[in-house]
Every structure is written in structure tokens, then in C-alpha cells.
Amino acid sequence: GESVGLHLPTLSVQEGDNSIINCAYSNSASDYFIWYKQESGKGPQFIIDIRSNMDKRQGQRVTVLLNKTVKHLSLQIAATQPGDSAVYFCAENMGRGYQLIWGAGTKLIIKP
Amino acid sequence: NAGVTQTPKFRVLKTGQSMTLLCAQDMNHEYMYWYRQDPGMGLRLIHYSVGEGTTAKGEVPDGYNVSRLKKQNFLLGLESAAPSQTSVYFCASSEALMNTEAFFGQGTRLTVV
Numbered sequence: 001g002e003s004v005g006l007h008l009p010t011l012s013v014q015e016g017d018n019s020i021i022n023c024a025y026s027n028s029a030s031d032y033f034i035w036y037k038q039e040s041g042k043g044p045q046f047i048i049d050i051r052s053n054m055d056k057r058q059g060q061r062v063t064v065l066l067n068k069t070v071k072h073l074s075l076q077i078a079a080t081q082p083g084d085s086a087v088y089f090c091a092e093n094m095g096r097g098y099q100l101i102w103g104a105g106t107k108l109i110i111k112p
Numbered sequence: 113n114a115g116v117t118q119t120p121k122f123r124v125l126k127t128g129q130s131m132t133l134l135c136a137q138d139m140n141h142e143y144m145y146w147y148r149q150d151p152g153m154g155l156r157l158i159h160y161s162v163g164e165g166t167t168a169k170g171e172v173p174d175g176y177n178v179s180r181l182k183k184q185n186f187l188l189g190l191e192s193a194a195p196s197q198t199s200v201y202f203c204a205s206s207e208a209l210m211n212t213e214a215f216f217g218q219g220t221r222l223t224v225v
Contacts, residue, residue, distance in 0.1 A: 032211045043116075043202050043216030044155070089154055093210050099170060100210055102154025 012109045019077040021106045023090035026071060030092040034100070035064060035075050037086045044089060047075070077108075085110045114138055118203050118217035125193040125224045133188040133220050135203030143206045144186040145170075145214065146178060148199040155202065161186055162209060193224045 013019045025033070031052040036044035048059045050066050050073075057064050063076040073090055087105040116137045125131055135144065142163050147155040147170075157170030161180040175197060177189045186205075190197060200221050204214040 034213075041218070043204070043218050044214075045216070046213040049213065091154070098210060099157050102156070104152055104154050 009104070010107045010109065012111055013080050014111050015080060015082060017080055019075075019080045019084065019108060021075045021077075021088050021090075021108065023073040023075075023103055024071060025073060025090075025092050027092065027094060027101075028068075028071065029094045032093040033064070033066060033073050034091050034093075035062075036089045036091070037084075038089065038105070039086045047088075080108075080110055082110050082112075084108060116203055116205055116215050116217040118201075118220050120220060121218065122221050123223070125190075125222065127194060127224060129193050130189070130191050131193065131222075132190075133201055133203075133222075135186045135188070135205075135217060136184055137186075137203075137205040137215070138184065139205060139207075139215065140183070141205035141207055141215075142183070143209050144180065145204045145206075146176070146186065146188045147202045147204065148172065149202060149219075150199050158188065158201075190222075193222075195224045198222060198224045 034049040035047040037047050038044045048062050048064050050057045050064045055066050061078045065074045087107050089105045091100040091102040093100050119134045145160040146158040149155050156172050158176050159170050159178040161167050164183040167178045179187045200219045202219050203217045206212050206214040
């Protein structure tokens with residue numbers, strides 16, 4: 001099976017709250033992880049990435065946490081907005097030249 | 113700056129027909145990719161290219177062929193379409209291979225009947 005998976009296929013969050021999207025991976029050799037956002041009818045859009053020599057990386061309103069001990073990745077979105085409604089994908093890579101392995105995605109729903 | 117443009121956006125094929133999907137990028141990227149996306153699954157790599165004149169197989173290459181005659185264009189061909197190839201196809205490009213941000217087109221929804 002796929003080495004990258006998600007704990008929750010759908011996540012509903014109140015507007016203004018923080019969102020946490022989780023991702024588990026099984027390949028301990030993976031050294032690069034990336035998050036994409038896909039809005040309905042569009043192609044995936046890069047959010048943030050992280051390499052295995054880091055455990056945290058921050059972007060604009062987003063933070064990715066990497067826990068190599070338990071092979072877990074999470075994407076935190078601060079102050080969730082209606083425009084954050086999308087499917088979020090995590091993907092992993094074992095190194096240069098290897099293919100990205102994508103998870104199945106988590107749908108984030110924003111409640112007004 | 114258009115980014116990555118795919119044509120067509122929608123297509124319906126009969127089993128056994130052939131077609132070509134065109135991808136064009138204006139970012140001067142060396143690396144280009146073709147993915148397919150099926151319901152409830154992540155993207156799966158079909159073929160990719162590390163530069164003009166080169167192609168390589170991805171995770172699910174069977175039934176597809178590709179060509180990269182010009183740096184800015186990456187074509188995906190289906191020689192004899194099958195219902196199992198009903199999917200949404202995405203083209204992407206990037207500055208580096210795999211371990212970096214990729215820019216995606218809007219997708220082509222293909223239905224094979």
C-alpha cells in the first residue's frame with residue numbers, strides 16, 4: 001500500500017480557529033516532505049515543504065511539524081479562513097531522483 | 113505569466129481512440145511531469161522529463177507515451193484509450209527534480225467510454 005496516509009479524510013473547522021491536518025508516513029528513509037493545497041477544479045498549489053534535518057518550518061499562517069520518531073507530519077493553519085477550504089495533500093520523497101509519493105488527501109471544510 | 117497551461121480541459125473518448133494532451137510552461141523549467149488523479153487517491157506519476165529530448169517512466173506509465181521535443185512543451189499520448197484511463201490528468205513543472213515546489217496546470221478531465 002501507499003506509504004503516506006492521512007488520519008482524517010474530512011476536517012471541519014470553525015472560521016477563525018486553527019486547523020491541524022495530520023499525515024503519517026511509513027518509510028523511514030524519506031527525507032523530504034511537502035504539502036499541497038487543491039481547490040475545487042484546480043491543480044495542486046504548493047504550501048510548504050520540510051526536509052528531514054528539520055522538525056519545524058513556518059510560512060505565512062502555516063506551520064509544518066515533522067516527528068521522525070513516530071513518522072508523523074502535520075500542517076497547522078492559523079486563523080482559518082473561507083479561502084482555506086480545499087483538499088490538502090502531503091507527499092514524501094526518499095531523496096533526489098526518487099518520486100514523490102502522495103497521500104490520499106484531507107478535505108478541509110470551514111464552518112461560518 | 114501564464115505558468116502551466118494544459119489543453120484540452122475536458123475530453124470524452126471512445127475505447128480504442130487515441131489522443132494527445134498538451135502541456136506548456138513559460139517558466140523555463142527543466143523538469144516536467146504528468147500525473148493522474150483518481151477519486152480518493154493521491155496523484156500518481158505517469159511520466160516525467162528532466163530536460164528537452166528526455167523522458168522517463170513514473171509509477172504508472174503503461175498505456176501512455178510522452179514526448180519533450182521543446183523545453184516548454186510536454187505531450188502525453190494515449191494510443192488506445194481504455195475506460196481505466198478515465199481520470200483527471202495534471203501536468204506540472206519545476207526548477208529542480210522532485211524535491212522542490214512544482215507548478216501545476218488546471219488539469220484535463222478525460223472520460224473514456
